[in-house]
Amino acid sequence: MRIEFGEASLASFDGTGLDKATLGARTAEFGKALSSAVAAAGYPAEADPAKTNLPALIALLSLLNVFVALASAPLAAWMIELFPTRIRTTALSVPYAVGGWFGGFLPAIAFSAFTATGNIYAGLWYALTVLAVAFLVAALCLHETRGRALDAIA
Structure with missing residues (x-):
């Protein structure tokens, strides 16, 4: 190697x-x-903090947090409506836990894909595959709950 x-x-x-x-x-x-x-080869031993654009870094992270909030806020409301009130807490905790497993293993899987193929972008296929499966499940299996009593969802 x-x-x-x-x-x-x-x-x-x-x-x-x-x-x-x-x-x-x-x-x-x-x-x-x-x-x-x-x-x-000309690479520094460690990063130079003086070369870090701290305001731009903070602005970028803040922007990313805004995008997360834009996705998370409607997601929580939408997921609450998917399940009857008697199982809502359990039904909401399971997808969050499963999502944590898929996201938690992302770095290891992406690095393994890179190591196996030598292509630095090979790890993106894992994320794209998970997103595609989630999109298909959402598009094919989830129903509209508008106008129905939420405790009567079957």
Whole structure:
């Protein structure tokens, strides 16, 4: 396995079967070689806080929070109407928990897809697939509740 950055390339090592002391020594040796190779390629050892545009970063995060709020507010009201009052709490907690599992594993799955294919965008297929399935389920299975008593939904 090789680590490539810019025009530079560094061979990794296989730690399978090495005892703890040897593995620790090889890892430290590899870390030093990697640090010097990254520095030689012109990359900084750490980010420079002076180059961070803090107002733009805060504005961008605030804008993203606005988008989350625009999606979450109607979603909560919509989901409340989907279930009868006797099971509403359980019925609302299950989708949020399942969504947490799908979202929580996103970084691991995206990195695995990148590692398997070498394509940095391969991890996007997981998110797109989950969104497509959710859209199809919503479009085909969810009904309108306007004008019906919410405790009488079957």
